Structures are given as structure tokens and as C-alpha cells.
Amino acid sequence: MFKFNVFLVFSSVLISHIRSEDPYYFIKQCSIKNSDINQCLKESTNHLVANMRNGIPELGLEDPEPVFIDEIHLALGSGPDGYRAIFKDIEAYGVSNCTITAVRSDIETNQFQFTLYIPKISAKAHYESSGILLLIRASGGGNYWGEYEGVKVKAYLKAYKVLGDDGFNYLKLKQIKMDFSVKEIQMGVDGIHNGNSVLQAALNLFINSNAQELLKEMKPHLKKKLLLLMNDFISNIFNHVPYEAFISDQ
Numbered sequence: 414m415f416k417f418n419v420f421l422v423f424s425s426v427l428i429s430h431i432r433s434e435d436p437y438y439f440i441k442q443c444s445i446k447n448s449d450i451n452q453c454l455k456e457s458t459n460h461l462v463a464n465m466r467n468g469i470p471e472l473g474l475e476d477p478e479p480v481f482i483d484e485i486h487l488a489l490g491s492g493p494d495g496y497r498a499i500f501k502d503i504e505a506y507g508v509s510n511c512t513i514t515a516v517r518s519d520i521e522t523n524q525f526q527f528t529l530y531i532p533k534i535s536a537k538a539h540y541e542s543s544g545i546l547l548l549i550r551a552s553g554g555g556n557y558w559g560e561y562e563g564v565k566v567k568a569y570l571k572a573y574k575v576l577g578d579d580g581f582n583y584l585k586l587k588q589i590k591m592d593f594s595v596k597e598i599q600m601g602v603d604g605i606h607n608g609n610s611v612l613q614a615a616l617n618l619f620i621n622s623n624a625q626e627l628l629k630e631m632k633p634h635l636k637k638k639l640l641l642l643m644n645d646f647i648s649n650i651f652n653h654v655p656y657e658a659f660i661s662d663q
């Protein structure tokens with residue numbers, strides 16, 4: 414009896430040890446035989462995001478907040494007096510609160526499309542501007558803040574498999590595309606260097622009444638920056654996690 418108990422304790426310790434040693438605990442493996450593999454991939458990605466919120470040291474992901482972007486350019490109108498703004502040292506909070514709402518996949522050709530929903534992103538930055546906006550000479554700089562609600566992101570990626578030295582396959586990114594929309598935008602500027610409160614009020618009125626238009630103008634550059642971030646983020650995961658941990662052929 415004693416021996417049997419010792420055996421039980423020993424084997425349960427062993428099992429929990431093996432479990433806690435699962436190197437890919439942040440991935441939920443999906444079977445290629447699963448008739449609804451897209452649903453499984455959606456759950457797996459949400460499982461990854463949930464783990465990311467607490468940090469995944471194995472992937473060098475400590476704290477997902479905030480997301481940093483060095484700078485984004487905005488240009489309205491052309492010519493020497495066209496309005497130009499540069500937003501610098503951008504910090505965006507809230508991206509890790511995202512939910513994956515849909516996944517479409519073609520496992521054979523390693524193509525995946527993810528639809529994400531982020532309830533709210535809050536951003537702050539410094540900006541510098543030059544040129545004329547609404548007949549006002551709007552040269553100067555200051556602080557920018559923005560609140561973006563109801564953010565929908567679609568990301569498409571195509572990958573290929575490479576056999577690693579360890580005998581497992583690893584995915585490499587071949588192509589990545591993304592687009593996004595924002596339902597509600599509120600933003601403003603303050604702390605304008607040249608200390609002109611009339612200019613500040615005019616700018617705030619202008620940017621809030623034209624928020625979607627401004628986002629549209631900023632989108633090409635913003636997308637480029639976001640694609641770089643996504644590329645690094647996804648490549649990091651693909652380099653650390655073998656294909657077989659994501660998708661099993663059993």
C-alpha cells in the first residue's frame with residue numbers, strides 16, 4: 414500500500430512536471446483532420462493573445478503594452494504651403510485587448526486570414542507641423558492624443574515551410590497584408606509650442622470634424638509601419654514555434 418501511494422505521488426509529480434514543461438503551452442494545437450480547423454485556429458490565436466497579455470518570456474514578449482511607432486507622416490494639399498505633420502514617439506495602448514473574431518485558412522498553401530476586433534486604442538505622440546491649414550499658418554508643434562474605438566483589422570499572411578536543424582518544420586513569412594477601419598475617433602492637440610490658443614482651438618475643431626479623412630490620408634504610411642511591426646511579431650513566433658506545434662497531421 415505504501416509503495417503504491419509512493420508510486421501515485423511520484424507519477425502525479427511526473428505528469429504535472431511534464432505538463433508544466435510543455436514548451437508551447439501558449440499554442441493550442443489544431444489537427445488537420447478537424448472538420449472546423451478555422452474555429453480551432455481562432456481559439457488557438459485567442460489563447461496565444463491571452464498568454465501574451467501576461468507575457469511569454471519564451472518568445473521574449475514581456476509586456477505587450479504599449480505599442481511604439483517611431484513616426485508617421487501626414488500630408489494635406491501640395492505645394493510649398495501644403496500642410497505637413499509628423500507624429501513622433503507614438504505610444505498606443507489597448508492593442509493587446511484584441512479578440513480574433515474569424516480565421517480563414519488554406520492549410521495546403523499556408524495561407525491565413527485573421528479578423529481582429531479591438532474595442533479601444535488610446536494613442537499619444539508629439540507632432541510637428543508646417544504649412545497652411547484652413548487659411549491658418551499652422552506651423553509649430555505640440556502634443557497629440559487620439560482615442561480610436563471599434564477598431565477592426567484584417568490581416569492576411571502567406572508562409573512557407575522550412576525544415577529546421579532539429580528535424581521540425583518552421584514557417585517563414587512570404588507575404589503579409591493588412592487593412593483596418595475605426596468606428597469612432599476622438600483626438601486633439603495641446604501644448605502647442607508657439608502658444609497660440611486660437612490656433613490650438615482651430616486645429617482641434619478641424620481634426621475632430623475631419624477625423625476619418627485624416628486617418629485615410631495617414632493610412633498608407635501607418636499601414637507600412639504596422640506591417641513592419643506585424644512582420645517582426647509573427648516572424649518571432651514562427652522562428653520559435655515549430656509548425657507541428659500549431660498543426661498536427663493526426
Ligand SMILES: *[C@@H]1O[C@H](CO)[C@@H](O)[C@H](O)[C@H]1NC(C)=O
Pocket residue numbers: 478506507508510533
Ligand atoms: C483592456 O480592456 C479592459 C477592460 O475593458 C480595460 O480595463 C483596460 O484598460 C484595457 N487595456 C488597455 C491597455 O487599454
